[in-house]
Amino acid sequence: MKENVLDVLMYLFETYIDADEEPEPNQNVLRGELVRAGFGSTEIDRALDWLDGLTENHDSLAFHPQTDSSTRVYSDVERERLDSHARGFILYLEQIGILSPTQREILVDRLLALESPDIDVEQIKWVVLMVLFSQPGQEMAYARMEDLVFEENTGLIH
Incomplete structure (x- = not known):
């Protein structure tokens, strides 16, 4: 199965956007679900890193x-x-x-x-x-x- 990082992110987004569960699942839970969904470990790692970058402190972005x-x-x-x-x-x-x-x-x-x-x-x-x-x-x-x-x-x- 050939996916890219955005495919993994879209899967997570569509899966968890309407979920009423709190708190958010940790990375081990997400990783397990993504493996079961058929995504490769490289894409999973890159997608989770991407998500970390989304929630990082963006005060360092200079403009x-x-x-x-x-x-x-x-x-x-x-x-x-x-x-x-x-x-x-x-x-x-x-x-x-x-x-x-x-x-x-x-x-x-x-x-x-x-x-x-x-x-x-x-x-x-x-x-x-x-x-x-x-x-x-x-x-x-x-x-x-x-x-x-x-x-x-x-x-x-x-």
């Missing part, structure tokens, strides 16, 4: 406060991994109020951590959901993003 006329300038590495369509979609999410500048930086960090050679808009949508879900007080932004992920007409205009 300057934005003004209304500010523009996010992507580095060469970021532009290489996030094509113009992906960067445009991220900008669109900021413009409609789903992502704050801090959340955008967390999103870019987590997208690059996927180590996927090509990152598309569908992948971005799922990672945005995970970022918003991991942050308290983001229920409205999460609900709006969930509508974008599951809407039938994917022809968004931005």
Whole structure:
């Protein structure tokens, strides 16, 4: 079975998003469930590391406060991994109020951590959901993003 880290993350997200269980399962429980679901140990380890990165203290992400006329300038590495369509979609999410500048930086960090050679808009949508879900007080932004992920007409205009 050939999966990537995002497949493992999406499985976990879809499995535990509606779970009423508290507290969250520990990594050994998650690892066991993922093995039973057929995922490989390398992808499991990478996905669990990715989740650790999502919940780490993101105060170390350096960015300057934005003004209304500010523009996010992507580095060469970021532009290489996030094509113009992906960067445009991220900008669109900021413009409609789903992502704050801090959340955008967390999103870019987590997208690059996927180590996927090509990152598309569908992948971005799922990672945005995970970022918003991991942050308290983001229920409205999460609900709006969930509508974008599951809407039938994917022809968004931005």
